[in-house]
Amino acid sequence: MNYETAVRSETAEAINSRYDLSGERTASSRLKWVIAAGALIIAAIVAVYFFTRNGEAATVAGGDDRSQAPSVTVIAAGQTTVEGSLKTSGALAARRAMPVGVVGEGGRVVSVPVEQGQWVRAGQILASIDRSVQSQQARSSAAQIDVAKADAQLAQANLDRALQLVERGFVSRADVDRLTATRDAARARVAVAEAQYGELLARNARLNIVAPAAGLLLERNVEPGQTVSAGSPPLFLIAKGGEIELLARLGEEQLARLAVGVSAEVVPVGSDKSFTGAVWQIEPTIDPQNRQGTARIALAYAPELRPGGFAGVTIKTGPINAPILPESAVLNDSDGSFVYIVDKDNKAQRRAVKTGVVTSTGITIESGLDGSERIVLRAGGFLTAGETVNPIVGGAK
CATH class of the missing domain: 1.20.5 (Single alpha-helices involved in coiled-coils or other helix-helix interfaces)
Structure with a gap:
């Protein structure tokens, strides 16, 4: 062991x-x-x-059930001061269009020294009508003046001799009165002949068709050899001073937001160049058929602004307070523009809105929102009205 x-x-x-x-x-x-x-x-x-x-x-x-609900980013639009505007379109026209026609008895056109698109001055001859017959009538009338003056001189001489003899008793006072009347009648015939001659000259001058004011010649509807008369359609159309205007068609509600003098930007169709003008008149009547009126926008002359053409216009209406949303928050379908708001029960609800001007920060909402709502920022197209969502605050505008 x-x-x-x-x-x-x-x-x-x-x-x-x-x-x-x-x-x-x-x-x-x-x-x-x-x-x-x-x-x-x-x-x-x-x-x-x-x-x-x-x-x-x-x-x-x-x-x-929020753990099962889709998460969406929401924003509060708030109220922002922006420059209000209206967008529409309309036809371009001469602001003061002056049709020019035959003012005399007419006749055969012998010359048309102007072309459309040309600037003309007041009194410039646009067309001349043959006056060969009228010229002979004027010569005849001028000769009648000479005859009347000769008769008046003779009558004056007879009266002068009678006045020298009346004191000697060789001529009676009655003869003097008769010779005085003859002298006065001769003078009157001179005045009549001169008036007739002046009338013929005025008629002949009206055979020249002249520009009533300076401006841009828009239309020329006559050629040499054509016979015209006082009943003929206008031969020329002049834009007085070359001034152009845009006839913007707007609804009653839009017209109520305008005032004379507000500025506008006009862009002709087919051009990317804009022209600045101003509303100079708001027509006092409304078309009963379409409930629209016309705002007339004055524009200075530019070759790109052709009367009869079409143009888009943005009219400034002054500063307004309105919500502004990013483009991703505003949706569109056949019923118009709308957004999705998240109510107090976290349910997505569709809200119709009216959009306004598009700015660098987003789209202005003219009506439908007061700015306090929670707006779905993105992916609204995948939601349905009444669907429960999990809102995530993404910031305020």
Whole structure:
């Protein structure tokens, strides 16, 4: 018994001294502690995860379905001061169109020295009518003046001689009165002849068709050799001063927002150049058929502004307070423009809006919103009215 104990003791000491196993047992003990600590951390994470899931399940069971609802970004538009405007279109026309026709007895046109598109001055001859017959009549009338003047001179001489003889008793006072009357009649015939001659000259002058005012010749509807008369249609059309206007057609509500003097930007069809004008007149009548009126916008002459053409126009209406939304928030379909708002129950509701001017920051909403609503910023096209959503505030405009 003692021998076995001694052998075992000796053997253990020999092994320990030979292989130094105490260090290995220490390293193994540390490894076990590390493994145990890692297992505890993993267990804690799993416990937190299941606790969170159980809490969400309890919430869903209690009736809150936001975990299943789609998340949408919402904004509050607020009110912003912007420059109001109206966009429409209309026809270009001469602001003061002057049709020019035959004012005399007419006849055969012998010359037309002007072309359409040419600037003319007041009194410039646009066309001449043959006056060969009228010229002979004028010569005859001028000769009648000479005859009348000769008769008047003779009558005056007879009267002068009679006045010298009346004092001697050779001529009676009655003869003097008769000669005085003859002299006065001769003078009257001179005045009549001169008036007739002046009338013929005026008639002949009217055979020249002249421009009543300076401006741009828009139409020329006559050629040499053509016979014209006082009943003929206008031969020429002149834009007085070359001034042009745009006849903008607007509804009653839009006309109520305008005032004479507000500025407008006009862009002719087929051109990317804009022209600045101003509303100079708002016509006082409304078309009973389409309930529209006309705002007349004055424009200076420019070659691109051709009367009879078509142009778009943006009319400034002054500053207004209105909500402004990003383009992504405003949707359109066959019923018009609309947005989705999120109500107090977090349900998406469709709201029809009327859009206004497009600015660098978004689209102006003229009506339909007061700016306090929560507006779906994006993905509104994937929503349906009444659908529950999870709103995420994305900022205010």
